[in-house]
Amino acid sequence: MLNFLPIAYFENEFIAFDNAKISIATHALHYGTAAFGGMRGIPNPQNSKEILLFRLDRHCQRLSQSAKFLNHDLPAAKIQQIIIDFVKKNKPSASFYIRPLVYTSGLGIAPRLHKIEKDFFVYGLEMGDYMSPDGISCRISSWYRQEDRSFPLRGKISAAYITSALAKTEAVESGFDEAILMNSQGKVCEGTGMNLFIVRNGQLITPGFDQDILEGITRDSILTLAKNLGIPTLERPIDKTELFIADEVFLSGTAAKITPVKKIETFHLSEQRPITEKLRDKLLAITENKDPEYQDWVYSISL
Ligand code: PMP
Known part of the structure; x- marks a missing residue:
């Protein structure tokens, strides 16, 4: 409802x-x-x-x-x-x-x-939780994200969401919670309404702006937080196979917040997610205005 x-x-x-x-x-x-x-x-x-x-x-x-x-x-x-x-x-x-x-x-x-x-x-x-905070399963979509040369991907343009909708329904109707879309180069792009991060050997990695992603505001916040927490970050193309062997994978977005991924296709990911948890706790505290360091990220309106 x-x-x-x-x-x-x-x-x-x-x-x-x-x-x-x-x-x-x-x-x-x-x-x-x-x-x-x-x-x-x-x-x-x-x-x-x-x-x-x-x-x-x-x-x-x-x-x-x-x-x-x-x-x-x-x-x-x-x-x-x-x-x-x-x-x-x-x-x-x-x-x-x-x-x-x-x-x-x-x-x-x-x-x-x-x-x-x-x-x-x-x-x-x-709106409460948009996705299960305990972790979700993802399918690699047969649909690919549009390309910037034929679609203005830096805008949140409604027409783009036909691809998200096709991918989401394909994923859910085949027993998964969410879809991960590749870009036209065959590299990992994002979810149907979320950016994607992986952790490998303590490093936080996410596709860069040249990978046809939406310039997510949660993504930007996470990269800043990670840097300030001393977590090494890298923006670079991600291969599909890296998803399967990553130490942690999570999706980020305004609605999804930080949603851990527990399974991708047939590959099960670890239930230990120290970096995901650390970033999620920090982000939650900031959104509740409990972190003085990031008060300028929170706009307060008196009723
Ligand atoms: N990618 C897509 C396609 C989206 O619709 C969203 C949601 N706005 C995101 C990523 C995440 O962006 P944000 O963190 O700004 O909500």
Whole structure:
């Protein structure tokens, strides 16, 4: 059951979520010409009159960049103010997820980005764990991630998620929890909505920006944390066979947080995951604003 927050931002105003509706002729619905964001918020465990949002500025910046691919100018500062007002109006009382979306809102036939109206909406829903925190099984997908030369992979463009959806359903219908996609070079890329990390001999390794990944904000946070914790990090291409013999593998994302992988195809991974656990504990403490060193990653909103 989905518990939507009662108020949405739609067509430049705050209205009841139930009244925020679009036409069946909406351009974006036909051509996938939309881009979205996703951020998590929680009531401050130390003060329930305060809401904490993780790396709000980075999320707004990424969405503003995604909007550029739709030929639309949507300043990050404007997104941020709308999100803050959205949270104040909804006063969430449990952990939640915010979904902002920018899209070609005009009614029209023919794929294009010029001469078509754009709009921006925000809604939210309560969200606990998106994936099992105890570890998941993954299938190597028969679907490959798109290539940057034919798809703007630095934006979170809605159309891209057909590949994620195909991969996820293929994985789940064949008995796995999640899919790992390769890129067109045959190297390990990411999950259906998460970046991927492996640990080998104490080193934390993740595919670099030249590997057709999404520039994940959780990924960026983990690399910074690891460096500050003295864990050696490396951004480089990862081969499929490395997944099977890695000491630890985990997926990272706003919804997935840090989700350990316990099995990939027929290969079982160790249940000892010291680096995954260390990073996960640290990230959790930061999102709950319990770590003074990273307070600038947490935006607090007084209700
Ligand atoms: N890759 C894809 C395809 C995603 O949809 C997401 C979720 N936004 C991620 C990676 C992880 O990104 P982030 O940590 O910014 O949520």
